[in-house]
Amino acid sequence: MVHRRSAKLAFWQIWLLTLSGMSLWLSGCGWLLLHYYGQKQGEFGPEMNPVEPWMMKAHGLFLIPALLGIGGMFIAHIPKGWVHQHQRIAGVALCAVLAALIASGYMLYYAGDEDLRAWTSLAHWTIGLGLPVIFLWHYLNGLRARRRI
Structure with a gap:
């Protein structure tokens, strides 16, 4: 339950931001590891890991709920928390x-x-x-x- 006078987030907002934030962070770390350490030696030199583009796509997908959650902060959390x-x-x-x-x-x-x-x-x-x-x-x-x- 959200207290109308507090800056505390609703349960669903906490979960939206937590899940999307963790997913963004993990997919970003996954991309980073694949990009710098997951290359394979190909016929003409190092080649991109085939999973790397999928990590980037997942990262972009997880951004959508994160931006919705961040936008929701401007409605109550930030104004009420400013005090x-x-x-x-x-x-x-x-x-x-x-x-x-x-x-x-x-x-x-x-x-x-x-x-x-x-x-x-x-x-x-x-x-x-x-x-x-x-x-x-x-x-x-x-x-x-x-x-x-």
Whole structure:
């Protein structure tokens, strides 16, 4: 049950964000491992692992519910949570990291220059690997605050 005056998420929102977020992170890690360590030696040199494109497709698929969940944060969680000053830094950091991932993910598809694309890819997966740390900081900070109330 969601308390109308609190920033606490509904059960379904927690599950939507948790499942889509974990799926995004795992598919991103899977792609990263396959891309850098899963190449096979072919007739003309290293070849892409055949599973790599499927990992990218799965990553894109999991993005859809994650974006829906993130968009839902702007309805109640962020406005109601803004009054909690102890959470503000962690919440803003989480929003900034998510914005950087969304922007860099967009640039990976639409940035034309290969050098820019290489730097964008590096930034995207580096930030993405660190996302669980920022998320846990925000989440655990909120749990501690609720215990104090």
